[in-house]
Each structure stands twice: as C-alpha cells, then as structure tokens.
Amino acid sequence: MSTDTPDASADDAPSRAELAARVDELEDALAEATSEDDAKKMSIIATKGTLDMAYPPLILASTAAAFGYDVTVFHTFWGLDILHEERSKNLKLSSVGNPNMPVPNAVAALPGMDSVTTKMMEKKIADNDTATIEELIETSLDMGVEFQACQMTIDLMDYDEDNFYDGVTTGVGAATALQDMADADIQLLV
Amino acid sequence: MSAEFDITETLDVKGASCPMPVVKTKSAIDDLAEGEVLEVLATDPGSMSDIDGWASGTEGVELVDQEEGDEVYKHYVRKTE
Known part of the structure; x- marks a missing residue:
C-alpha cells in the first residue's frame, strides 16, 4: 500500500x-x-520522639533514598525532637507502659528509671554498632532526604528553627504533608 | 566463583548493621562507572537479603554474586547504567 495515496x-x-x-x-x-x-516517592509522618521510635522513620528514609526514592519525612509533635540538634542526642526510652521491657511498671515509674533504661539501650546500640540517630540524620540528609519540621508544633513546643539540623525545612504544615502523601507511592505514619 | 568479573572497588562495612550496609553500598556504587563491580564485605547476616532486595528494586544496579563465608558476607554489585 502506497503511503501517499489516501483512501478516497x-x-x-x-x-x-x-x-x-x-x-x-x-x-x-x-x-x-x-x-x-x-522517581518513586515515599512520605513518612514522624510523630514520636522516644529513642526506640526515632529509628524506624530514619532507617526507612535512608533505605528508600538508597533505592532512589524521593523521600520526605514530616516531623510533628515529639517527632520534632529527632530533628532537634541537641535533643536528638538525648532521646529517652521509658519502660513505663512497655511490658516487653525487663523492668516492672511500678519500678519503671520511679524517678531516674528512664535514664537507666535509656543507658541500657544506648549501650546495646553501641555494642551492636547500630547507627546513632545523629548518624542516620546526617546520612539521610547527604542522600537527599527532605526532613520537614511542622511549623505549628515548632511554635507549640517553643522551639526555634535554628534548633534543627542544617538542611531541615521549616515553615510547613499539614497541607504540605498531605500533598506529599497524595503524590507518594508509600505513605507511613510512625 | 572468581574470574567471572573484575572487582573495581571494595567497600568494608564489617560491623555495621541495618540500614548502613545498603546505604553505604548505594553511596559507593554512585562513585563507580557503568560496568564496574563493587565488592561489599559485611558481617550483618541481614545484608544477604537486604542487598539482594535493594539491587532488585533499584535501577542501574545488578547483583552478580553473593557469598556466605566465615562470618563475612560478600556481595558483588555491578553498576549497569
């Protein structure tokens, strides 16, 4: 069939x-x-600031970045402490309310016990060569993870944007987080 | 299991645990050229599954071999693009 002969x-x-x-x-x-x-996208909302709960969002964020994902972690309420340069180095772990810990609640609630359980966990982290929170944040930032600090809770907790690691985005709210979640392939609330 | 490929660089992540073996492998592979092979030495038993999973889920890399030696897990990753 010729290409220049249209069908009459x-x-x-x-x-x-x-x-x-x-x-x-x-x-x-x-x-x-x-x-x-x-690029695939992952959006995590980090709401907890205890030592144990700071790990999952950071481990998943850095790993997803290694997979080539665009990653955003939106930190709100106690999750802000993970991004707080000083507080992130002193995150605490409590046995209260955690029956899996070896300390009975009645004992765990005594003054000073949170420091004891935190020290125990920090020792385990060091002994196992598990990355510290600071290392995970620095690594994630290097890999292009975007950490966002919720403005409303920054104000609520009386934090200042200078308190956070360099590279943390401030001045964002729920609508920003929602937009990220809508665009993301994976959305997690931690 | 040798002579099938040439090792360009070796990354030692012995002692490091999840997620560092994968994260550091990614950073090291970024510095290689297409076709080059990275050897990763790890002691984390989870690295066998994790580096395999990372390589199959990531564009531009291919896991060419894995070896379970005495306490050291060896991974060979080729950059394909």
Whole structure:
C-alpha cells in the first residue's frame, strides 16, 4: 500500500497530517507524564520522639533514598525532637507502659528509671554498632532526604528553627504533608 | 566463583548493621562507572537479603554474586547504567 495515496472512500476521516499531529501530541504528553514522575516517592509522618521510635522513620528514609526514592519525612509533635540538634542526642526510652521491657511498671515509674533504661539501650546500640540517630540524620540528609519540621508544633513546643539540623525545612504544615502523601507511592505514619 | 568479573572497588562495612550496609553500598556504587563491580564485605547476616532486595528494586544496579563465608558476607554489585 502506497503511503501517499489516501483512501478516497474515507472523505470524513482525519487526514494523514492530522493523524500525525495527533500522534506527536500524544507522544509528547506520554513523555512528559513518564519523565516528570520518574522517581518513586515515599512520605513518612514522624510523630514520636522516644529513642526506640526515632529509628524506624530514619532507617526507612535512608533505605528508600538508597533505592532512589524521593523521600520526605514530616516531623510533628515529639517527632520534632529527632530533628532537634541537641535533643536528638538525648532521646529517652521509658519502660513505663512497655511490658516487653525487663523492668516492672511500678519500678519503671520511679524517678531516674528512664535514664537507666535509656543507658541500657544506648549501650546495646553501641555494642551492636547500630547507627546513632545523629548518624542516620546526617546520612539521610547527604542522600537527599527532605526532613520537614511542622511549623505549628515548632511554635507549640517553643522551639526555634535554628534548633534543627542544617538542611531541615521549616515553615510547613499539614497541607504540605498531605500533598506529599497524595503524590507518594508509600505513605507511613510512625 | 572468581574470574567471572573484575572487582573495581571494595567497600568494608564489617560491623555495621541495618540500614548502613545498603546505604553505604548505594553511596559507593554512585562513585563507580557503568560496568564496574563493587565488592561489599559485611558481617550483618541481614545484608544477604537486604542487598539482594535493594539491587532488585533499584535501577542501574545488578547483583552478580553473593557469598556466605566465615562470618563475612560478600556481595558483588555491578553498576549497569
């Protein structure tokens, strides 16, 4: 079949030129749609600031970054302490309310016991060569993870944006987090 | 299990535990050129599954071999693009 002989019976059909233009248009749209969202995305909301609960969001964030994901971690309430340069180095662990810990609640509630359980955990972390919270934050930042500190809770806790690690985004709220979650392939609340 | 590929760089993450073997492997592979192979030495038993999972879920890398030696787990990752 010759390419330059249009079918005479199809007068109302679109011309070759029209079809070619339409194909170009669709190819452009496809290229745009696939290139724009090439990288997968993960959005984590970090709400807890105890030593044990600081780990999961940071481990998942750095690992996802290693997979090539665009990662955003939105920190709110006690989760802000993970990003707080001073407080992140002194996150505490309590046995109160955790029946898996070797200390009975009645004992765990005594003054000074949180320091004891925290010391125990810190020793285990050091003995096992587990990364520290600070290391995980620095590593994640190096890998391009975006850490966001919720503005409303910064104000509520009387923190200052200078308290956070360099590279932490401040001045963001729930709408920013929601937009990230809507765009993400994986969304987690920790 | 040798002579199938040449090792370009060796990354020693012995002692490090999750997520560091994967995270440091990613950083080290970024510094290689296409076709080059990174050897990763780890003591974390989880690295066998983790580096395998990372390599299959990540564009531009291929796990060419894994060996379980005496206390050291060896991983060979090629950069493919």
